[in-house]
Amino acid sequence: MSIYTEIGLKRVVNASGRVTVLGVSTFSDRIAEAAREGGQSYVVIEDLMTRAGELISKHTGAEASCPTSCASAAIALTTAAFVSRGRYTDMMRLPDSMGLANQIVLQKGHSINYGAPIPTTIRLGGGVPVEVGQANEVHPEDIEESINEKTIALLYVKSHHSVQKGMVSIETMRDIAHVHGLPFVMDCAAEEDFRKYIALGADVVCYSGAKALEATTSGFVTGRRDIIQNVQKQYHGIGRAMKVGKEQIMGLLAALDQYDERDHKAEVAANVAKVDWLVEHVNAIDGLRAEKIQDEAGRAIFRCRVAFDPACAPAFDMEHVNAQLRGGDPVVWARAEFLNLGKIDFDPRPMGEGDKELIVKRLSEIMEA
Numbered sequence: 001m002s003i004y005t006e007i008g009l010k011r012v013v014n015a016s017g018r019v020t021v022l023g024v025s026t027f028s029d030r031i032a033e034a035a036r037e038g039g040q041s042y043v044v045i046e047d048l049m050t051r052a053g054e055l056i057s058k059h060t061g062a063e064a065s066c067p068t069s070c071a072s073a074a075i076a077l078t079t080a081a082f083v084s085r086g087r088y089t090d091m092m093r094l095p096d097s098m099g100l101a102n103q104i105v106l107q108k109g110h111s112i113n114y115g116a117p118i119p120t121t122i123r124l125g126g127g128v129p130v131e132v133g134q135a136n137e138v139h140p141e142d143i144e145e146s147i148n149e150k151t152i153a154l155l156y157v158k159s160h161h162s163v164q165k166g167m168v169s170i171e172t173m174r175d176i177a178h179v180h181g182l183p184f185v186m187d188c189a190a191e192e193d194f195r196k197y198i199a200l201g202a203d204v205v206c207y208s209g210a211k212a213l214e215a216t217t218s219g220f221v222t223g224r225r226d227i228i229q230n231v232q233k234q235y236h237g238i239g240r241a242m243k244v245g246k247e248q249i250m251g252l253l254a255a256l257d258q259y260d261e262r263d264h265k266a267e268v269a270a271n272v273a274k275v276d277w278l279v280e281h282v283n284a285i286d287g288l289r290a291e292k293i294q295d296e297a298g299r300a301i302f303r304c305r306v307a308f309d310p311a312c313a314p315a316f317d318m319e320h321v322n323a324q325l326r327g328g329d330p331v332v333w334a335r336a337e338f339l340n341l342g343k344i345d346f347d348p349r350p351m352g353e354g355d356k357e358l359i360v361k362r363l364s365e366i367m368e369a
Contacts, residue, residue: 011330014350015359017301018190020115022333024210024217025350031254035216038250045246049232052249056220059256060205062198064228067209067249071189071219072121073242074206075155078185078221079104079125080238081230082152091237097126104185105130105146106155107138107173109163114189118157125238127152137166143176153177157187158197160297174201183227189219192264192299194256203227209252213259216251218244268300274348274356278304281360287312287367293345303335304346306363314367318342324366332362 005011018025027035049067056065068074082104083097084090090100104122108131112118119129130151133142143154154177156170170186177184183203191197192212197205204227209218221231235243275292282290282304289309295301308314319339325332335345346359 013330013332013352013355013358015332015334015346015348015355017335017347017349018211018214022350024208025214027214027216027251027255028258030258031215031251034254035247035251039245039247041246043246048246048249049235052253053220053228053232055253056222056256059194059260060198060222061195062205062222062228063225065220065222066228066232067244067252068206068219068221069242069244069248070210070217071187071206071208072116073239073244074219074221075118075121075187076124076242077231077234077239078204078206078227079122079127079153080234081125081227082183083126084230084234084237086230086233091233094126094234094238095124097128100126101150101152102126102128103130103148103150104128104153104155105132105143105151106157107131107143107167108133108135109138109167110155110157110159112157112159112161114159114161118155118187122155125234133168134166136163138168140168140172140176143168143173147176147180147182151180151182153183153185155185155187156202158191158297159187159189160295160299162297164296170197170200170202177203183224190299194222194259198222204231209248209255213252213255215255216248218248218252220252264300268302271348272302274351275302275304275346278346278348278356278359281356282306282363285360285364285367287314288363301347301349304348305338305343306346307343318344321363321366325362328362330358332359334359 014022052067053065080094083102104127111131122129130146132146156173174184186197186202186205188205189208190211204223206221209215279290279292282288287309290304290306293303293305322336
């Protein structure tokens, strides 16, 4: 039994990963305790935000940082900081940015929907997204020639959702931004290295707290001090609608400390072993074929991909398999991005004891039926 089954909801087997639709991740007792203690005490929020930013920066190597309620809020607040430049009257009228420089350039293959569209998140901060190139091919000239007097930043989306082929590299886009005196911003919501992109020359990087860190629902912006100062000011404007609670901040700080202490190589090895087990046992099911794949964005994340055996002709499609998995009790929630190609993926990272065996059992029952 869980607190959710106690209120009448089905148990969920998370075979999808750290995704918002399933509550992102679960956090440890250490993080829960930090959040509890934070929630049971009072603090001057402005002081907490500033101090938290100092502590976050120790983990990122940046000049300054600012906690947020999530990575989406981090992008919206950063956009608002660029549009308003910290000017009070402009902050007070956002997201109305008429007459202000407000254009943010991003590659068309990075204009993704991660549960909400990236352009919508930019618009929340008063920005105007300018998508350049084509969905599968962008050239440096597409970026260069889109820059004008209204351009305020260049945005690079580092995500498995993004198109991986044909895009301009991080380094090239960074250099274009800096040649034009523009800040280079990265959305790295689910990335697992919190120093890499600052060290690579990004001016601002936006992260999720609840994904790789497995923290409370939270996020943060890290980067140049002048930009971060203007990000924090936005909590007196549009940020009021996306404020981050004291308990979220304390959970985030505890998660950052814990993350540095974790044995990440051992975690990867354990997850690979689960994938190998799934591949072996799914391949023993008549009509199915499984293989081990790596995350599209190159992270050290491996999954079990399942498709129909080409030698068989099942009377149903993979969408039916997915519907059966999600319609059962417990619910089995796999990754469904490639259903239209007849593939379904299982991510072992959030799986608990007995979950992989249950998945194989359910797949066997579906194929037998």
